[in-house]
Amino acid sequence: MIDAQKLRQDFPILHQLVNDEPLIYLDNAATTQKPEAVLAKLAAYYHQDNANVHRGVHTLAERATQSYEGAREKVRAFINAKETAEILFTRGTTTSLNWIARSFGDKFVKAGDEIVISYMEHHSNIIPWQQLAQQKNAKLVYIDITPEGYLDLADAKRKIGPKTKIVAIAHVSNVLGGINPVEELITLAHENDAVMVIDGAQAAPHMKVDVQQLNVDFYAFSGHKMCGPTGIGVLYGKRKWLDQMEPVEFGGEMIDFVNLYDSTWKELPWKFEAGTPNIAGGIGLGAAVDYLSAIGMDEIHDYEQSLVDYVMPKLKAIEGVTVYGPQDPKDHTGVIAFNIDGLHPHDVATALDMEGVAVRAGHHCAQPLLKYMNVPATARASFYFYNTKKDADRLIDAIHKTKEFFQHGTI
Template identity: 55%
Template structure:
């Protein structure tokens, strides 16, 4: 597939703006992907032509809105290769999806003395819900450490799995280390112990094709805004039999089947988990974002971002005093580079880059246990996407060298 980058970038008007009188170089794609015109247009068309609530009215607008809302569920199922659309639950975010699994399914299967196995690289959203579940249930929370090259220690993962392990929760791709875990292999190992596997795919969904049936995961979560959709819309995939067994944790609206003064019954999954008026515009935007990614082709996106990393990582490794976290080879490093510059606070690095129009993130990246394991309090993170270019990688490296020179000069 041949795509002209100049044409592609026209889909994202924000990339043409200036920051501090410098051309914008957006490198915080792991936090949120920019939204293309095609998605914005689809959302606007919905509000201008078919805006109504879903699952409630028999009039034309309501039927159109409901049809569009449910059609996107079919799109999501096809996009991640789910067995059917009833395995797709709309939520507000990856965070809400993971909390839903912990608060509903976790309450069903975890008992006192059981074990919940996480990795040390988890985002807080895939850590705290399990931490709180373990406290409520008096269960044991365990963490898989890193290897010396700062990838997941698969040998330790095998050792920590026991017959008491009920839940395994892990990120497919780390939002800090830029490493993608061997999820399919880990799922096989977990299922051998009859444990259920919950995957945080927030950092994978816009970069690689997903096939939940091939991975055989029990649950998988991601957010729309990581893939060009609006904020406030997320997805939880769950195997049909597991969603069927789970009780809802929010009540009201069209998730209800029947109500008396003393009893209530629920709609089947996935609707029983979608209480109240949903983010209909967000769902419409999610469908448009999937269309956009499918048009580009996920294989093209993955190859394009790999080329960017193959160029960037070696150039960063040449900078004296710069420490890169995660794998040091481009083969293992996905489109996220997290680093520190010696004797310069990460926030100062990010502020200096912002003055040059380069937007990166600095902080603990919602992964404080990982920061502790790395022996740091915070880091700088640059994250790439398909609309970035080789020229931008060079500009980023040059800007980083300028920031380093400025602060080192100031300290003299």
């Protein structure tokens, strides 16, 4: 079992006071904190190896290129892609999903085709498909959610059919916290000659992902949600699709030859990566992959599940608190959205912050989902492997104090 108290020592930011209280950081679904190992790797690049990659022949350029491309191989192994050519570095999950919509979608989606998503998607997995559907005169189809907060697999079987070209679903909901049945959805998609796109932003940092075992066509995730830097992300795509797709950005780095009136592209993965890449971000992501792999993704998943098993019953036992998504802790990840009767989530988050507890409040870039649930906003606590049961207790205590303050004006 993970020793979270020991691992916390790797994260300098966690050891501070916020509003004169020890910081309890529970906003990990938005971004995670960075361990010393990642910070040191970033500093080492800028202090010792800062140079542009790929084209330089001097020593610094060769070292930078080795570290940057080495990080790509680390990511390949992390998700068990078949080859590094299938690992594209992007700015994050949002960019990755946009690339699929603009490249695969522009080439393969035709008028009358259907793109199937669900009501629980993050805006980054809605808007690119909205735009594609509008441009191509295609149809956007939404899978329902059960009253218990699960993706409705029976409805998915009705919605995914012969007209379906793309199915795009979050592996884990960033609001409801459930793990979606992606294996069944991939099978359904492939049975109908559609491709499967998975938004893995809330999954890849928290559980073992094997893209070959899943047989998924595209998988997207972000570095900053898995102890890596901001501004770096990953798009995995099967070679058979990437070979047929055209880049959506053009310029240096991604070209083979440039003539006066036409150009040719580099081979995969570089044909998609125009301009100077986020070199430090890629190297930092590689360091984050090393860090997480040393802990073990199965161990991280199991430990976070133990936190959920501990905190959810306590949270649900508080009078006036509503927890959204699956109610059984075994079906719920460390993303826990909730509301307190009579209190706006922003007021709740502000009050919790006064106790040193950092949570998020709002629509969580999931306005269609909240409208579907008839909820304007929620508060959201999200846990990671460096959180402890003591952190969970502080959250529960802070919620009790918040209720007391708004009801009686005292703490």
